[in-house]
Amino acid sequence: MKQKFYLLLINMKKQLIGLINMQNSNIQQKQKHTIRNLIIGIIAVIVLLFLVSFIREIVNIRGQIMSGEYNFEEYGGLTSGQGGANVDTQGAYNVSTTDDPSIGSVNAKVTIVGFGDFECPFCRQSFLVIRSLVSEFDSVVQYIYRDFPLESIHANARNAAYAGYCAEQQDKFWPMHDKMFQNQENLSNSDILGYANQVGLNIGEFTTCLSSQAAQNEVDQDIADGVQAGVLGTPTWFINGNRFAGVIPEQVFREIITDIINSQ
Numbered sequence: 067m068k069q070k071f072y073l074l075l076i077n078m079k080k081q082l083i084g085l086i087n088m089q090n091s092n093i094q095q096k097q098k099h100t101i102r103n104l105i106i107g108i109i110a111v112i113v114l115l116f117l118v119s120f121i122r123e124i125v126n127i128r129g130q131i132m133s134g135e136y137n138f139e140e141y142g143g144l145t146s147g148q149g150g151a152n153v154d155t156q157g158a159y160n161v162s163t164t165d166d167p168s169i170g171s172v173n174a175k176v177t178i179v180g181f182g183d184f185e186c187p188f189c190r191q192s193f194l195v196i197r198s199l200v201s202e203f204d205s206v207v208q209y210i211y212r213d214f215p216l217e218s219i220h221a222n223a224r225n226a227a228y229a230g231y232c233a234e235q236q237d238k239f240w241p242m243h244d245k246m247f248q249n250q251e252n253l254s255n256s257d258i259l260g261y262a263n264q265v266g267l268n269i270g271e272f273t274t275c276l277s278s279q280a281a282q283n284e285v286d287q288d289i290a291d292g293v294q295a296g297v298l299g300t301p302t303w304f305i306n307g308n309r310f311a312g313v314i315p316e317q318v319f320r321e322i323i324t325d326i327i328n329s330q
Contacts, residue, residue: 157307159295162210166288167230167239170200170208176326179210179304181292184227185220186300188313190247195316199323206327211243213288214300222253225276227285229258232275233267241265 161179180196182189200209213230215223226246233242245261246253262272275281292302295309302311306326314322 153311154296154309159304159307159309161212161291161295161304161307163212165284166210166212167234167243168208168210169197169240170203171205172208174206174208175330176203176207176323177210177304177306178207179212181212181214181288181297181300181302181304183213183215183220183223183300184230184243184246185223185250185253186216187250189301190250191313192301193243193247195314195319198316199319202320203323203327207323211239212292213285214292214297214302215285215289216300224285225255225258226253227288228276228281229262229272231281231284232272232278233262233265235275236267236271238265238267242267 161181162177163179178196178200180189180192182193196209200207211230213227215227217224229246230239230243233239242261242265245265246258249257249261259269259273263269295304297309297311299311301313302309303314304310305322
């Protein structure tokens with residue numbers, strides 16, 4: 067009888083211990099869930115604060131650009147040459163052409179004319195941005211490239227501009243444009259001939275064109291038009307006639323384009 071009683075006590079003890087362990091396990095699980103939810107909540111708040119801060123910064127930069135107060139050096143968007151921000155938003159500059167290389171629709175709501183120099187590091191920084199935006203906005207944006215070689219600081223810039231013009235004569239401007247920017251540190255005459263061969267140009271015609279009066283006249287006309295429109299350094303952009311200079315952050319560029327589209 068006593069043995070049965072002891073066995074009953076032992077069994078009850080085991081059940082009690084089991085219940086206690088189960089309760090402890092449930093408490094631990096609840097604590098883990100609580101801690102996990104707390105961590106997720108903290109991360110969500112941090113991400114939200116970051117997004118709000120980022121959007122406010124973009125709006126602030128865009129406002130500074132439009133008012134001419136944008137500090138390009140502070141944000142890393144510099145120009146080769148002179149001029150700094152060099153902003154004029156009166157929309158008075160008509161520098162669009164039909165004979166310069168372009169991508170996008172001729173009937174686009176937004177026309178961006180870029181004056182560039184193939185040896186300008188800030189132009190190289192910008193060209194991927196502008197190509198991406200033109201692709202993104204498709205038929206809504208047209209981009210026209212014009213030359214503004216800064217010969218006083220870039221020894222190979224004019225010859226590279228001639229190379230761009232001559233590639234355009236064989237409908238290969240954009241492949242040549244990309245090649246020269248991608249290999250900006252190597253733009254000697256022999257390098258340029260190598261790139262011309264790589265993009266499939268007729269080398270005989272290309273070589274003849276490089277030393278032609280037509281190539282010189284085209285580049286000189288771009289420079290003259292740029293100077294008349296107030297271009298001081300590269301890159302300089304004319305967005306529907308409004309002048310901006312320097313590397314504009316992609317999101318800010320996108321906001322400017324969107325504002326113009328929505329205002330029409």
